[in-house]
Amino acid sequence: MGLHTLYDLDFVNNLLKARYVLVKQWHDERLVWNPLEHNNITSLYMSKNEVWMPSIIMCNSMKESDDEDNFPEVRIFNNGLVERWSLPLLQSYCEVNAYAYPFDEHICKIYMCIALHTPQHTQINTLIYYDADHTQNYKWNVNISGEMKGIKFSFSYAFASIHLQRKLTVGIIAMLIPTIMMTILTVFVFLLPPESGEKVSLATTIFLSNVLYLIQFEKKTPISSKYPSLLILYLMLLSLMSGITTLGSVVVSKLYVIQSSNEKKLSSPCKKKNKVCSNQIADVSSISMAKSEEISRNTNGNHKFNYIRLDTILLKVSIITSIIISVIFISLSFAPQEKQEE
Numbered sequence: 001m002g003l004h005t006l007y008d009l010d011f012v013n014n015l016l017k018a019r020y021v022l023v024k025q026w027h028d029e030r031l032v033w034n035p036l037e038h039n040n041i042t043s044l045y046m047s048k049n050e051v052w053m054p055s056i057i058m059c060n061s062m063k064e065s066d067d068e069d070n071f072p073e074v075r076i077f078n079n080g081l082v083e084r085w086s087l088p089l090l091q092s093y094c095e096v097n098a099y100a101y102p103f104d105e106h107i108c109k110i111y112m113c114i115a116l117h118t119p120q121h122t123q124i125n126t127l128i129y130y131d132a133d134h135t136q137n138y139k140w141n142v143n144i145s146g147e148m149k150g151i152k153f154s155f156s157y158a159f160a161s162i163h164l165q166r167k168l169t170v171g172i173i174a175m176l177i178p179t180i181m182m183t184i185l186t187v188f189v190f191l192l193p194p195e196s197g198e199k200v201s202l203a204t205t206i207f208l209s210n211v212l213y214l215i216q217f218e219k220k221t222p223i224s225s226k227y228p229s230l231l232i233l234y235l236m237l238l239s240l241m242s243g244i245t246t247l248g249s250v251v252v253s254k255l256y257v258i259q260s261s262n263e264k265k266l267s268s269p270c271k272k273k274n275k276v277c278s279n280q281i282a283d284v285s286s287i288s289m290a291k292s293e294e295i296s297r298n299t300n301g302n303h304k305f306n307y308i309r310l311d312t313i314l315l316k317v318s319i320i321t322s323i324i325i326s327v328i329f330i331s332l333s334f335a336p337q338e339k340q341e342e
Contacts, residue, residue: 001112001160002132003144004087009094009106009164012222015062016094016108016162021132024056024084032080045073053084054122059111059157063091099227100332102172106164113157123156125149141165179235182210183322186242189249190315194256203246210239234329241321248314255306 002021009016028051035042051074075083094108110129114122127148143163150158166172189203214235221229 001110001127001129003130003142003162004132006137006140006142006164009096009108009140011096011098011101012220014094014096014222016092017089018092019087019089020110022086022088024054024086026054026082027080028052028076028082029080031076031082033078035078041078043075043077045075048072048074048084051076051082053082055115055117056112056124057115058088058090058092059113060093060109061090062093096222096225097227098222098225098229101221101229101231102166102175103168104166108162108164109159110162111157111159114155117155119152119156123150123152124158127158127160129160139167139169141167178213179231179238182206182213182242183238183326186210186238186245187315187318187322189245190252190311190318194253194311199249200246200253203242203249207239207242207246210235210242214239230329230332234325237325241318241325245314245318248310252311252314255310 001023004019004021007017007019031051053074070087071085075085077083092108092110094106096106097104112124112127114124117123127150129144129146129148131142131144141164143165144160146161148158148160150156185202185206189199189206192199192202214232217235218232221232
């Protein structure tokens, strides 16, 4: 079996679409002749309907090829060797692993088996598989080569392993850029001063963008995967952190509004019935008022310090959290995955 062209790996539905070169070889002792007795003819071609053929099929094929009979003849050699060529376009099931997506690797197994016959009557001796490399694939690095002896069960079968490694393309880079930018913007919310009046609006916009990107990305991941995608988990944590950032921005803005209203009350001149208070109080009263104003200024300063300090604390916490999450995600993405069973 040779891999002629790898068209696509349907990542969501776990389908591998490819065209293969299948060459079936078997010996038929009834088709042996002496070339010297037949004008030195060592081989000939006959219709496949005129000779016996083993019923070898792809067991894990999801859809049979429409052009399976594009080679209607078989080649017969004088020693009884019969050779049947075909070039089918097949869709086979492939169990994908979305754990390290988009830096993922997959092992797709192509099972060839004998239909109906038991191993005592017909069995696969050897399956040799290789990459014909007729068409280069710009999305996957393909590695397929080896030799597998036939396995006897209630029927005879053999399988070929296709190792696929996703290439780093412009599309993957473009997909990762929004994730990186949303992480940075989530941290930069606390750098925006509440005086601008847009702190809560920016935090809310980033939170909604995270949720929308998470929903869109979830549609591109496999329906059934052994392990969840690390990138989806990262986006979930990023959405959670963005939501907490929005709540923190609301608290900081609330403290800022309270402080601003207190400042306006303290800085407004003393008015009573639209007449400016002009009467001065005794020296003792002036001293008391001065002390009370000093206490008010100190209280006002404490309010200002509180919301600024809270904004600074939230900024530091968000930076540390985003760095920790990013480092864990990168280390797990490039960590060696557990070996799949052959």
